Amino acid sequence: MHPAKSVIFFTTASGAGYGLMVWLALLAALGLVPADQAFGIVGFGLAFALIVGGLLSSTFHLGHPERAWRAFSQWRSSWLSREGVAAVVAFLPLGLFALCWVVMGENRGNAALIGLIGAAMSLLTIFTTSMIYAQLKTIPAWHNGWTVAGYLVLGPMNGALIALLLAQAFGYADAAQLLHRLAVALLVAGLAIKLFYWLRIHGGRVTSTAGTATGLGHLGKVTMSASPHDTDNYLLREMGFRVARKHAAKLRPIAIVAGFIIPFLLLVLTHHAGLGEGGILLALALAWLSCQIGLYVERWLFFAEAKHAVTLYYGEQAI
Amino acid sequence: MTCLPKDPTDKKLGLVIDLDICVGCHACAVNCKEWNTAGKSAPLTDYDPYGKKPDGVWFNRIHTYETDDGQGNGTTVHFPRSCLHCEDAPCVTVCPTGASYKRTEDGIVLVNEDICIGCKLCSWACPYGAREYDEAEGVMKKCTLCVDKIYNENLPESSRVPACVSTCPAGARSFGDLGDPDSEVSKLVAARGGIELMPEQGTKPVNRYLPPRPRKKGEEGKAPRMLNHSDDSADGAGLIARWVDKILS
Ligand code: SF4
Ligand code: SF4
Ligand code: SF4
Numbered sequence: 001m002h003p004a005k006s007v008i009f010f011t012t013a014s015g016a017g018y019g020l021m022v023w024l025a026l027l028a029a030l031g032l033v034p035a036d037q038a039f040g041i042v043g044f045g046l047a048f049a050l051i052v053g054g055l056l057s058s059t060f061h062l063g064h065p066e067r068a069w070r071a072f073s074q075w076r077s078s079w080l081s082r083e084g085v086a087a088v089v090a091f092l093p094l095g096l097f098a099l100c101w102v103v104m105g106e107n108r109g110n111a112a113l114i115g116l117i118g119a120a121m122s123l124l125t126i127f128t129t130s131m132i133y134a135q136l137k138t139i140p141a142w143h144n145g146w147t148v149a150g151y152l153v154l155g156p157m158n159g160a161l162i163a164l165l166l167a168q169a170f171g172y173a174d175a176a177q178l179l180h181r182l183a184v185a186l187l188v189a190g191l192a193i194k195l196f197y198w199l200r201i202h203g204g205r206v207t208s209t210a211g212t213a214t215g216l217g218h219l220g221k222v223t224m225s226a227s228p229h230d231t232d233n234y235l236l237r238e239m240g241f242r243v244a245r246k247h248a249a250k251l252r253p254i255a256i257v258a259g260f261i262i263p264f265l266l267l268v269l270t271h272h273a274g275l276g277e278g279g280i281l282l283a284l285a286l287a288w289l290s291c292q293i294g295l296y297v298e299r300w301l302f303f304a305e306a307k308h309a310v311t312l313y314y315g316e317q318a319i
Numbered sequence: 320m321t322c323l324p325k326d327p328t329d330k331k332l333g334l335v336i337d338l339d340i341c342v343g344c345h346a347c348a349v350n351c352k353e354w355n356t357a358g359k360s361a362p363l364t365d366y367d368p369y370g371k372k373p374d375g376v377w378f379n380r381i382h383t384y385e386t387d388d389g390q391g392n393g394t395t396v397h398f399p400r401s402c403l404h405c406e407d408a409p410c411v412t413v414c415p416t417g418a419s420y421k422r423t424e425d426g427i428v429l430v431n432e433d434i435c436i437g438c439k440l441c442s443w444a445c446p447y448g449a450r451e452y453d454e455a456e457g458v459m460k461k462c463t464l465c466v467d468k469i470y471n472e473n474l475p476e477s478s479r480v481p482a483c484v485s486t487c488p489a490g491a492r493s494f495g496d497l498g499d500p501d502s503e504v505s506k507l508v509a510a511r512g513g514i515e516l517m518p519e520q521g522t523k524p525v526n527r528y529l530p531p532r533p534r535k536k537g538e539e540g541k542a543p544r545m546l547n548h549s550d551d552s553a554d555g556a557g558l559i560a561r562w563v564d565k566i567l568s
Contacts, residue, residue: 064437
């Protein structure tokens with residue numbers, strides 16, 4: 001599948017934004033961070049910027065962005081529509097929560113409850129995003145539970161690294177300690193999920209073949225000897241993306257090291273190496289940056305490595 | 320509404336494509352383009368039509384495949400590919416806007432271009448590559464089963480078949496109601512063992528493909544009246560020919 005920049009940015013950015021929201025709500029509910037206005041402005045500012053930026057960029061690849069509102073209508077059948085509805089509905093509790101915290105200086109009690117509702121809606125929105133991909137039988141690399149698990153863990157993982165950096169910067173030690181643990185656990189879980197995902201998609205499982213696509217399988221091996229067209233068409237540009245598969249073997253380790261291992265080691269370092277306050281902040285910032293880069297590569301691979309059934313008509317033997 | 324019709328009628332209009340007859344001439348693809356670029360989904364935009372990399376929207380594409388059973392038996396099969404008007408059309412249910420729909424009355428799958436936002440998700444959901452995005456118009460387009468021709472009362476009744484069907488010089492394409500077991504197309508499918516493409520994708524396509532008839536093998540499969548070119552004896556030739564043969568050999 002063609003890895004469109006707007007969709008890669010959208011899924012990583014909004015995932016991180018929703019993840020950050022989840023942790024802000026949790027910190028408030030546990031009473032680990034008071035309704036500190038500056039913290040609130042930076043935290044919610046970042047989270048909303050990531051979410052809104054992501055959502056806006058997802059409309060860039062539309063042929064008719066001005067008609068995007070129509071996408072809210074088919075929630076009964078369409079995961080893409082459900083994602084749109086969930087994203088909009090989530091803004092209500094999230095916006096209220098931010099108002100309570102930043103304007104009214106309140107983040108316990110009912111405010112925290114509203115925050116937790118917002119957190120649940122955030123996770124639901126990430127889930128609907130993952131289902132847009134996981135529902136597609138035409139792309140076996142996506143049509144499995146690891147896709148859903150990946151989205152549900154990687155967004156909050158990325159968000160936890162941002163929340164940790166903020167908590168550390170604002171000097172909330174208890175919050176930082178909890179987020180540190182959460183981030184380490186999510187980095188391990190995230191890496192495990194991606195490894196299982198790659199094992200699965202490279203595990204030789206076959207859904208459809210050139211034989212079933214053409215119905216000629218009973219005659220032996222089917223190869224295309226003449227294409228309908230000799231320049232690339234929409235189908236090949238959108239779904240026949242091959243460039244990455246050559247580089248996938250090289251890019252996978254980059255995604256693993258930058259996305260998970262470096263942040264993990266940096267987090268461990270902040271706990272044990274007796275770094276000063278500045279050193280810890282630098283290490284946490286680097287951990288987040290590295291994770292962000294790793295996740296871009298991961299998301300790029302998620303698209304580029306995924307083979308679509310239509311390629312079976314254009315020379316691919318099995319998907 | 321992108322839910323599939325709840326009480327679909329029994330009518331399932333579709334195509335039956337005979338892979339034994341198709342000669343790969345692309346006439347159906349050309350006439351499809353010709354009809355539809357002036358029809359419901361007009362225009363079928365071309366990009367760079369006279370340049371180095373011509374490309375554009377087509378609803379029907381003709382591939383050619385070779386098969387090899389590993390024992391020296393091969394077949395060449397021409398293979399037209401267009402929308403199969405699936406009963407469980409995933410392209411319809413994924414559409415967020417309701418632009419993509421399946422008609423209750425005859426099962427034809429269409430796009431309402433006035434509300435399509437061009438998200439392309441339907442083209443990801445279709446296993447058969449039947450949907451093509453018009454980059455100039457920013458909307459999705461696809462085979463309409465020539466809905467503006469098959470019901471067109473301005474045309475003589477005999478012309479009310481899809482453009483690809485009426486133009487095929489070899490008669491490889493048939494059109495009809497595959498929901499009616501007594502229709503000509505259903506009988507043809509039954510007689511020839513017509514198949515669904517990629518049934519494992521769960522789309523329940525309506526269109527059927529008739530597989531190439533089995534090739535005859537051995538003596539039976541040889542072309543009739545083969546000349547034996549290795550025969551160089553002069554026995555049975557005329558007197559002069561035998562005399563020349565003797566002198567020269
Ligand atoms: S062939 Fe593709 S576009 Fe046509 S109905 Fe089936 S899934 Fe939809
Ligand atoms: S491209 Fe148009 S028809 Fe296809 S899913 Fe998106 S809105 Fe629906
Ligand atoms: S039925 Fe009409 S639109 Fe569909 S492939 Fe044939 S000519 Fe094209």
